[in-house]
Amino acid sequence: MTALSLACIGAQTGPAAGETATPTAIQFTLDRPLDASDAPFVLASTRGLFRAENLSVATNIATGPADAIARVASGSSDLALVDINVLMRFRDKADAAPVKAVFVLFNKAPYAIIARKSRGVRALSDMEGKTLGVADGDFSIWFWPALAHQNGIKPAGVKLAKFSPAVREPMLSAGQVDAVNGFSYLAGVNLRDRGVPADDLTVLRYADYGCEAYGFALIVNPAFAAGKPEAVKAFLRAAIAGTRLAIKDPAKAVDDVLTQMEGGTRDLELARLRAVIGDSILTDEVKRSGIGGIDPARFARAVEQLAEDVKFRVKPAATDIFDDTFLPASSGRLIN
Structure with a gap:
């Protein structure tokens, strides 16, 4: 089948002029119960940022990071938010699925x-x-x-x-x-x-x-990333926009979070969000280079620090764990 005929089939099966394409469904996993640290994703949902990217995102809660990674590896979830250092431990197994991170939310581990x-x-x-x-x-x-x-x-x-x-x-x-x-x-x-x-x-x-570790990052199912790369990019754009909103007005962001969680206390969650923003998200590195990426040299230093306790079969390089091809250009990731 020629490229031309593939293009024609795509045109025939796509939405007609004036119609809206069916939103891409995404299963998104958090590795622990929702709190104010998840404000970027809550705001992406409550403020219509996912919808604006033509995504229909359903969020589920795992029993911990290992469970969250397993869900993404199996394909029962498309994306998850987990600590990138736990992902490194998972990927060091001989039979591990090639799950990678595509966006770092916590530039500094908490x-x-x-x-x-x-x-x-x-x-x-x-x-x-x-x-x-x-x-x-x-x-x-x-x-x-x-x-x-x-x-x-x-x-x-x-x-x-x-x-x-x-x-x-x-x-x-x-x-x-x-x-x-x-x-x-x-x-x-x-x-x-x-x-x-x-x-x-x-x-x-x-x-x-002196700890160089990165923290929480978005990981993606390899098949989903290969089959729907534009949906992954759209999810990241919405997450970045949600992060900007959370940083701009943490108090309003917490109000949105409280509508989605059980038993939250406003003062406590506001303190939590401000701690996350100040300590882990809006770092000097992020202010210079934008949110979401990884510096390979720093990543290598973090691996060496982790290796003082964790015995790797093979120490990972940044490209083994992180795929930057879904990120917007650095200009689209700047947060002031």
Whole structure:
């Protein structure tokens, strides 16, 4: 069949003049229950940004990052938002599906140690001789050995206490540990709702101490990306537009989020969104180069840091994990 006849078939089966093409259906997965950090995607839905791109997006919630990646790998979801470092672990398996990230939302990973000043922790160097609480399944702790090494801390000098995620904040508020590991916008914000005085908390962000890791990124099913590349590009454009709206007016963005989540508290979610924007999304790198992309040299440094704890079969290069062909030009990704 010639290219000409293919083009003719496309013209015959497409919408007639004046008609609107049927929206492309997309299954989108979040790896955890929705909160204000997901505002870019909520706004893309509530403000009609997906609809303007001729997309019909249905959002579902996975039981965690591994489940979210598995859904995309199997094709039961087309796109998902997951931590890119978890994706690296997944892709290191011999039989892993070739799932890649196509857009980085969190230019800096939100990993942090949240500590109480009253327990003697004001800076990372104060952690020696202290007890650090780590929730089961908390993958941000993968970067702890590199962080400790870079900052002259002996990992053996910090006791790691492991427990269920449900008791992480209560144990710190009760003084049963000196600090907890987690995400700055989750544990760091949730503790404000636990009766811990704000001036007694210190948030020691990994990124402020030399961690090069990127954070949450959009991943896509390979078959969907190959078959509907324009839909992937359209989803990214809508996500970028939603991010701009969230940054422009976080208070209004949170109002939209609260209509989609159960049991949210406005003050808490607004603090969460502002933390995410300031710490992870609107970084100096993003201001210079635009949102969504990856710097290969920085990515390589992050892999080396991760490799101090994670034993890779083969250390990945940026092109193994990230596909930039769906991104708009840098001028279309600038956020001021």
